[in-house]
Amino acid sequence: MAAPGGSVMATGETTSNGDSVPLWKLLFGIVDRPRSTFEAVLARRGTWRWLAPLLILLLCFAIMVAVQAPHNVELAQQQAQQRLDSMPAEQAEAAAAQMETFISLPFLLATGLGFGAILLLVIIAVQAVILYFGTLIVGGDVNFGPMFTVSIWSRLPYAVSYLALAGYTVIAGRAVRYPGLSTLVATGDLTKDSGNPLVAVLGAIDLFWLWHLFLVVVGLSVIARFSRSKSVGLTVVYAVLSLALMAVPALLIGGRG
Secondary structure, three states: OOOOOOOOOOOOOOOOOOOOOOHHHHHHHHHHOHHHHHHHHHHOOOOHHHHHHHHHHHHHHHHHHHHHHHHHHHHHHHHHHHHHHOOOHHHHHHHHHHHHHHOOHHHHHHHHHHHHHHHHHHHHHHHHHHHHHHHHHOOOOOOHHHHHHHHHHHOOHHHHHHHHHHHHHHHHOOOOOOOOOHHHOOOOOHHHHOOOHHHHHHHOOOHHHHHHHHHHHHHHHHHOOOOHHHHHHHHHHHHHHHHHHHHHHHHHHHHHO
8 A cells, every 4th residue: 555645656557547447446446555546536537537436425325324214214213202202192193193204214215315415415525625725725736626536535435334334234133323432422312412512523433434534645645745744634634624513413403402
């Protein structure tokens, strides 16, 4: 594996336009040859250089949502029943009819896929914006388009994460409720924990997140020709900002509570 701060490879694997390297090789190359893979991707022409990894991310995410959907329905039904039990009989009867649609499998599956896909696109765009302006601030010379491409490719570890979560759900017969390090502060009460920003922040920290940050370091060293230390420094800033943004929804929920 090439070091992030190393020199640009000049081998037959990458050409002036990057099109000689099959796309499937680039997808596997991001694992064991990330630097040369980023070089080939950025030298490549066409929409597929960013659309292909984006579609892979969306597909793997859709698989995870579909596998977890029945378990999410069961959880939603349990939470709905707890709310109904705390209501007066007449009010509970009226609320039950309204809740039936919102906790059904088709509704949760459709909303999970729709809102989840939109959120994924927003996250990638925000990442690209942070890295783009951060690079400009520290003296780099980049365009937003290539930075957006780097951002997508650096998130491919999450495609593996989605499939791993789907596989765990199938094998264990239950969905993961507290991912990453969130179990360190979780209480077991999902309603209460949804308003705890520490649960949200720690839930994002796992091996796939670290792999993603490593690829960000490599991508920055390629696209902006930064040194290792400058790439690591900017990646740390990006990581802190992204974790802070993840805490915002929990803070809003906690504020309403």
